[in-house]
Amino acid sequence: MQTEIFDLVIRGGTLLTMSADMQIIEDGVVAIKANRIELVGKNIQPGADKVIRADGCLVIPGLVNTHAHLPMVCFRGMADDLALMDWLENHIFPMEARFVDKKLAYDGAMLAIAEMILSGTTTVCDGYFFENHIASAIQSCGMRAVVAQGFADFATPDNTGREKIISTAERFVRRWKQYAPLVTPAFFCHSAYTCSPQTLVAVKAAARDAGVQYMLHLMEHEEEARTIESRYGRKPVPHLLELGVLDSETVAVHCNWLSPEDIKVFASQGVRVSHNPASSMKLAAGVAPIPQMLSRGIPVGLGTDGAASNNTLDMFQEMNLAAKIHKAVSLDPTAMSAAEVVRMATIGGARVLGLDNLIGSIEEGKLADIIILDMNQPHLTPLYNPYSQLVYAVRGADVTTSIIDGKIVMENRRLLTMDPAVAMQNVRDIGNRIASEGKP
Amino acid sequence: MQTEIFDLVIRGGTLLTMSADMQIIEDGVVAIKANRIELVGKNIQPGADKVIRADGCLVIPGLVNTHAHLPMVCFRGMADDLALMDWLENHIFPMEARFVDKKLAYDGAMLAIAEMILSGTTTVCDGYFFENHIASAIQSCGMRAVVAQGFADFATPDNTGREKIISTAERFVRRWKQYAPLVTPAFFCHSAYTCSPQTLVAVKAAARDAGVQYMLHLMEHEEEARTIESRYGRKPVPHLLELGVLDSETVAVHCNWLSPEDIKVFASQGVRVSHNPASSMKLAAGVAPIPQMLSRGIPVGLGTDGAASNNTLDMFQEMNLAAKIHKAVSLDPTAMSAAEVVRMATIGGARVLGLDNLIGSIEEGKLADIIILDMNQPHLTPLYNPYSQLVYAVRGADVTTSIIDGKIVMENRRLLTMDPAVAMQNVRDIGNRIASEGKP
Numbered sequence A, B: 001m002q003t004e005i006f007d008l009v010i011r012g013g014t015l016l017t018m019s020a021d022m023q024i025i026e027d028g029v030v031a032i033k034a035n036r037i038e039l040v041g042k043n044i045q046p047g048a049d050k051v052i053r054a055d056g057c058l059v060i061p062g063l064v065n066t067h068a069h070l071p072m073v074c075f076r077g078m079a080d081d082l083a084l085m086d087w088l089e090n091h092i093f094p095m096e097a098r099f100v101d102k103k104l105a106y107d108g109a110m111l112a113i114a115e116m117i118l119s120g121t122t123t124v125c126d127g128y129f130f131e132n133h134i135a136s137a138i139q140s141c142g143m144r145a146v147v148a149q150g151f152a153d154f155a156t157p158d159n160t161g162r163e164k165i166i167s168t169a170e171r172f173v174r175r176w177k178q179y180a181p182l183v184t185p186a187f188f189c190h191s192a193y194t195c196s197p198q199t200l201v202a203v204k205a206a207a208r209d210a211g212v213q214y215m216l217h218l219m220e221h222e223e224e225a226r227t228i229e230s231r232y233g234r235k236p237v238p239h240l241l242e243l244g245v246l247d248s249e250t251v252a253v254h255c256n257w258l259s260p261e262d263i264k265v266f267a268s269q270g271v272r273v274s275h276n277p278a279s280s281m282k283l284a285a286g287v288a289p290i291p292q293m294l295s296r297g298i299p300v301g302l303g304t305d306g307a308a309s310n311n312t313l314d315m316f317q318e319m320n321l322a323a324k325i326h327k328a329v330s331l332d333p334t335a336m337s338a339a340e341v342v343r344m345a346t347i348g349g350a351r352v353l354g355l356d357n358l359i360g361s362i363e364e365g366k367l368a369d370i371i372i373l374d375m376n377q378p379h380l381t382p383l384y385n386p387y388s389q390l391v392y393a394v395r396g397a398d399v400t401t402s403i404i405d406g407k408i409v410m411e412n413r414r415l416l417t418m419d420p421a422v423a424m425q426n427v428r429d430i431g432n433r434i435a436s437e438g439k440p
Helices: A070-075 A084-099 A102-118 A131-141 A162-177 A197-210 A223-232 A236-243 A260-269 A277-282 A290-295 A315-330 A338-352 A386-392 A420-437 B070-075 B084-099 B102-118 B131-141 B162-177 B197-210 B223-232 B236-243 B260-269 B277-282 B290-295 B315-330 B338-352 B386-392 B420-438
Strands: A005-011 A014-016 A028-033 A036-042 A047-053 A057-061 A063-068 A121-128 A144-151 A183-191 A214-218 A250-254 A272-275 A300-302 A370-374 A399-404 A407-411 B005-011 B014-016 B028-033 B036-042 B047-053 B057-061 B063-068 B121-128 B144-151 B183-191 B214-218 B250-254 B272-275 B300-302 B370-374 B399-404 B407-411
Touching (some): A047 A407, A057 A338, A057 A386, A063 A300, A063 A338, A070 A084, A070 A102, A070 A121, A070 A131, A084 A420, A102 A131, A102 A399, A102 A420, A121 A399, A131 A144, A131 A183, A162 A197, A197 A214, A197 A236, A214 A236, A277 B315, A300 A315, A300 A338, A315 B277, B014 B028, B014 B386, B057 B338, B057 B386, B063 B250, B063 B315, B063 B338, B070 B102, B070 B121, B070 B420, B102 B121, B102 B131, B102 B420, B121 B131, B121 B399, B131 B144, B131 B162, B131 B183, B183 B197, B214 B236, B223 B236, B260 B290, B272 B290, B272 B338, B290 B300, B290 B315, B338 B386
Parallel strands (some): A005 A047, A014 A057, A121 A144, A250 A272, A272 A300, B005 B047, B063 B121, B121 B144, B183 B214, B250 B272
Antiparallel strands (some): A005 A028, A057 A370, A370 A399, A399 A407, B005 B028, B399 B407
């Protein structure tokens, strides 16, 4: 019998596979060759070039953040405790118009990547300006991402004008599609209130042509319904349905004010949803009816949104809030189980991004995106239920090791594919410039 | 000129004093002699036996947790996502009756102390069974605490019977009052629904005699109003007012269902409130009208409650939730500012516990309870507003150093007054016993 030698073996931890049957393997083993999980089991000792001992640890799929604006870390804590429209129109949009350039996009993304890997995220879906530069940062660190080129009709720092939408979109896809599924291109229309029907339809047509996902912010704030209705005579979801942009390759972000009718439309059209509780709570934008969506079978993932509204990119905080906010507003403590929340943060998020055949669970044949958590800490003792512990007690800082696409990108909390000190200094310099020149 | 030599000097950080005028000192200096802050300033270089450099750090008052049940860490994650009364009556109360003894109280408290110091808490108010043993654990670690002897009419693991209330109370105060203000005794009636009017009144009388604070859970759940009204013909706050137990030495915990009338009663009686958002959100017990209480001048502090319902003792999580939940339910993003939340977690909590003349701010003459946070981390970069950063981005794990009563109890995340490995092993053993014997 020939003994197969793997590139990397993780051994000894409690393995939360997040498979369809939610298999948990005590004292589990994961064997990786190149970027794939080749073997998952227990009581085996496969040979390997490198073995990571995970005794006393939880071993889980890397977390999937379905919505972020990475460079907005540069605005973290700049303008808090403000109403959404005040925050957007009097703080964020003007500061973006003034300060966002290619360098801010790249430097901000680098800092965001450090923060994300340090807190267990292995896949992020980003949408912002200068997305080519953000994608370059992501690629240089070996992180997995869906990078969504943004479109809006207002003046943005990288606006190419409506007539160039198609060529911009095609060029973006051409550049990045070759790197899929590590870096996968997509398109992001900012919203139905900042994109005309023509823009919404043209970008969706380009997305269909290119075979990429189409995202938009939807019904983050109650006000949006009135705005869209007064302009187009229909509420947002019927408006988008009429335009033909709602299908199973569309990801709607926030969805705080979806009506029961809207939820039916989403279910029948196969629309996917990104739930961002931290940002929506802080902006007092509303609480999305996520339990109702899940009961209708709508795919839901978690997202952090940008660090200007969150103010972190820590998916463990997002899980904690997702588990609690629906209980708080419904007065039903069974509204969202811990296991359901972990699903949304892993395989559920992968499904939202159309990557669930590749990532989101620890199963043979999937790509190796795995994180290891040190449970040997006072705040994680004792351990009765790993899902409860992950959602209600674990913090991002408890992630010790992260593997993306078979490569170790963090080991014992040391980042291996980037220098966080440089990333911090670059963003500190940007922050100092914003603080001294930019205060409104 | 004679140069005074201090025992300990902290130098170089950004000092959030939490003084009445919210003074912030950049590149600040704090000089400590014995257990007191003797000097607060900048551009001074006092001599000292030990100097802690805090460059790039935030230096803030130690956090004050106004409500916890420390040994309940032993039940962390044992029974989640359940309704409050189901959780209490079918899980927590039976498990407490079966497993809680002096050893569990002490061992659980030791683990809780490790968790609390590691996440920045320097003062805790605890109420549980076998409080003498919990107080001993606290004292042995040099932590500051208000330790509240519990009273209830149902069978508790340490029930002494109603006829012994006064003698038990007196003995408890006699034992611990000599250690105040490091360990300060108090009394805790579980609630108006588990304590008869006689018990409530007898314990309050004993508290007045002894000059100690009187605590009780109040209106955690909506159901309590109906229960009390059906028994006594009055809702809980009028019931307690009639019994004469509401005054400025009374701390009411939770208060999720206080009416505008109840809030007026609290304001006029001087009653103080402990707000526990994590626990109440997870139990779907309700959201306390804290902004309304603050606007009436009612003193409010934050508390974690026990780890069975939270599931951590991390005051930074509590701050994060306190800042977000009131925005989410009121749809008003200005409902609770970050600075207000930091105040509740420090000087506000100190006031609730009657200790605001001694702790809760970094001012000359106060006792030296101080924590230092490492802000040189990706998720805390850049830094525009320290209050925002503390509430929305800092995690308990960012606390590097903790000083309680002038003594360094944690330095560079190493606990100096206890061994966390021993504490974890003891609670793991208890957890294994509960898991194997006790599952309902």
